[in-house]
Amino acid sequence: MDKRSFLKFGIAAGTAGFSIGAAAKSNFKFKYAHNAPTDHPLHIHAARACEKIAQRTNNAVQIDVFPNNQLGGDTEMLGQLRAGAIQFQTLSTLILSNVVPSSSISGVGFAFKNYDEVWAAMDGKLGGLIRADIEKAGLVPMEKMYDNGFRQITNNVKPIVTARDLEGLKIRVPVSPMWLSLFKSLGAAPTSINWSDTYVALQTKVVDGQENPLGFINLAKLYEVQQFCSKSNHMWDGMWFLANGKAWASMPEDLRKVCADAFNEEAIAQRKTNENLNNNTEQTLRGKGLKFNDVDVASFKAQLRSSGFYADWKEKFPKEIWAAFESATGATS
Numbered sequence: 001m002d003k004r005s006f007l008k009f010g011i012a013a014g015t016a017g018f019s020i021g022a023a024a025k026s027n028f029k030f031k032y033a034h035n036a037p038t039d040h041p042l043h044i045h046a047a048r049a050c051e052k053i054a055q056r057t058n059n060a061v062q063i064d065v066f067p068n069n070q071l072g073g074d075t076e077m078l079g080q081l082r083a084g085a086i087q088f089q090t091l092s093t094l095i096l097s098n099v100v101p102s103s104s105i106s107g108v109g110f111a112f113k114n115y116d117e118v119w120a121a122m123d124g125k126l127g128g129l130i131r132a133d134i135e136k137a138g139l140v141p142m143e144k145m146y147d148n149g150f151r152q153i154t155n156n157v158k159p160i161v162t163a164r165d166l167e168g169l170k171i172r173v174p175v176s177p178m179w180l181s182l183f184k185s186l187g188a189a190p191t192s193i194n195w196s197d198t199y200v201a202l203q204t205k206v207v208d209g210q211e212n213p214l215g216f217i218n219l220a221k222l223y224e225v226q227q228f229c230s231k232s233n234h235m236w237d238g239m240w241f242l243a244n245g246k247a248w249a250s251m252p253e254d255l256r257k258v259c260a261d262a263f264n265e266e267a268i269a270q271r272k273t274n275e276n277l278n279n280n281t282e283q284t285l286r287g288k289g290l291k292f293n294d295v296d297v298a299s300f301k302a303q304l305r306s307s308g309f310y311a312d313w314k315e316k317f318p319k320e321i322w323a324a325f326e327s328a329t330g331a332t333s
Contacts, residue, residue, distance in 0.1 A: 027059075027060060027062075028060065028061045028062070028250070028251055028255070029062050029063075029064070030061070030062070030063045030064070030086075030087035030088060030247060031063070031064050031066060031071075031085075031086040031087055031088070032046070032050060032063050032064065032065050032066065032086065032087065032088035032089065032090075033065075033066040033067075033070065033071040033072075033077045033080070033081075033086050033088070033089050034046065034065075034066075034067055034077075034089060034090040034091075034239075035067075035068070035069050035073075035074055035077075035195045035196065036067060036068065036090075036216075036219075037067065037068050037219045037220065038067050038068060039219055040215065040216070040219050040277075041147075041215070041270050041273040041274040041277055042090060042146055042148070042239060042270060042274070043065070043067045043068075044270075044273070045146070045266040045267070045269055045270035045273065046065070046090060046146070046241070046263075046266060046270070047065050047067075048266050049262040049263045049265070049266035050063040050065055050262075052262040052265070052266070053258055053259050053262045056258050056262065057255060057258055060255060061251065061255055061258070061259060063087075063088065066086075069194075069195065069196035071086060072196070073194030073195065073196045073197070074091060074092065074095045074174065074175065074194055074195060074196075075095065075098065075175050075194060076194075077089050077091070078091060078095065078096070078098070078099065081139070081242060081244055082099070082137075082138065082139070082244070084244050084246060084247060086244070087243060087244045087247040087248075088241070088242065088243050088244070089242050090146055090239040090240065090241050090242070091239060091240055091242060092148065092174060092176075092237055092238070092239055093106045093107060093130075093145075093237065093238055093239075093240060094106075094107045094174060094176035094178050094179055094237065095174050095175060095176050096134070096240060096242075097176055097177065097178060098175065098176065098177075099137050099139075100130070100133050100134050100136075100137050100139075101133075101316070101317075102129070102130055102133045102317060102318065102321050103130050103133070103134065103240070104176060104177065104178040105126070105130070105313075105317055105321055105322070105325050106118075106121070106122065106126075106130075106236060106237075106238060106325075107176075107178045107179070107182075107235050107236070107237060108178070108235075108310070108313060108325070108329075108332065109182045109185075109186075109234055109235055109300070109301075109304050109309065110233075110234055110235075110297060110300060110301050110304070110332075111235075111236075111325070111329045111332060112150075112236045112329055113329075115271075115275060117328055117329060118236050118238070119271070120328055121324070121325070121328035121329065122145050122238060123143075123144065123145075124324075124328070125324045125327070125328075126321070126324040126325055126327075126328055127145070129320060129321050129324055130321070131143070134240065134242070135245075138244075138245040138246075139242045139243065139244065139245055140242065140243040140244075140245055140248040141240045141241065141242055141243075142240070142241040142242075142243075142260055142263045142264055142267065143260070143264050144241075144263070144264040144267035144268060145238040145239060145240055145241070145267060146238065146239040146240075146241060146267050146270050146271070146274075147238055147239070147270060147271045147274040147275065148213055148216070148237040148238055148239055148274070149213030149214070149215060149216075149236070149237065149274060149275070149278040150213060150233040150235070150236050150237075150278070151211045151212055151213055151232070151233070151234060151235045151236075151237055152211060152212070152213065152214060152217070152229055152230065152231050152232055152233070152234075153166075153171070153209060153210075153211045153229070153230045153232050153234070154209050154210055154211070154212075154217060154222060154226040154227075154228060154229045154230075154290070155169060155171065155208045155209025155210075155226065155227070155228055155230075156202075156205075156208050156209065156225075156226055156227050156228070157169060157208050157209070157228075158228065159228050159230055159291070159293040160228070160230035160232070160293075160295060161230070161293060161294075161295055161296055162295070162296045162299040162300075163186050163187065163296075163299045163300045163302070163303035164187070164299070166183070166186045166187050166188040167187040167188070168187070168188070168189055169188045169189060169208055169209060170188075170189045170191065170206075170207045170208045170209070171183055171188050171189070171190050171191070171207055171208065171209045171210060171211065172190075172191055172193045172198055172201055172202070172206075172207040172209070172210040172211075173190045173191070173192055173193075173210075173211065174192065174193075174194070174195065175192040175193075175194060176192070178313075179192070180192060181309065181312070181313070182234070182235070182304075182309065185303065185304055185307040185308075185309040186300065186303055186304065186307075187303070191206070191207055193206075193207070198210055198220070198222075199220060199221070199222065199225065202222065202225040202226060203224075203225045209226065210222065210226070211232075211234070211235075213237070213274075213278050214229075214277075214278045214281040214282060214285065215274060215277040215278045215281055217229070217281075217285065217290075218281045218284055218285055218288075223285055223288040223289060223290045226290065227289075227290070227291060228290070228291050228292075228293070229285065229290045229291065229292050229293075230292075230293050230294075230295050231282075231292060231293070231294055231295060232295045232297070232300065233297075234300065241263050241267065243259075310332045
């Protein structure tokens, strides 16, 4: 090698930085699992983050992606994450509340009015307090959340216009105390069912309805087993990108930074993609036969106040977390 070639090689090696060195010293192979179909923005952007990590570390960190409940339902995957059988998972704030109770606060009914409020809260003080609680449970949350969206109610019985229309309706909700409490307070008959079993539960009429963002409703083809969609926006739902604490700690700091940077970058991009999906899906679903209606939001809020929903949940959360929540959303009770 002549002097000029040697200098070029040295510059190239320097720009590769830690990734070449890290690849030579260690090789980390991880599993990441989630519940979204492969054409959903969550999968698209999270998989892209995993690709970035492999590229930026020269394959020192390789993350295999298992979408669409391939490794089990949400609660099953959470158990695997905690046990270390999988190393990464994206999980709804409210399902995570089975392990980290404070994480469900973002799902308080009719709290967030728009995305500006959501991201100011979850990227700000409220999100920081929840992340601290998640870490106490042995999990590592990335700084930026992924978006699922504002949730709407579908069913096979009738349009839901006021809270009274929910009385006695058998509705599937995810496995979470907050979801059960919300719909019980509204007079419905909620049943906790993992997402992986929802389509069959609707098809076999175990339940009459369910609630989800429009993007999920479309991609999961729930229009095949549902007739009515009531645009309630009753709850915002987001996904924490979680790492198993021991797996995360097994990597050197420089590799952890590469992973966190990639996951957070794609979270920001995913938010916009997902918002666009949910905003532009109504017409598609109308074309597939789903009948839409608006709701009387005031009647839902009044029912939640009179049932004691807000007062009860205020007592369940630490005062600092509830104060940060109300600071972001305004008083609910």
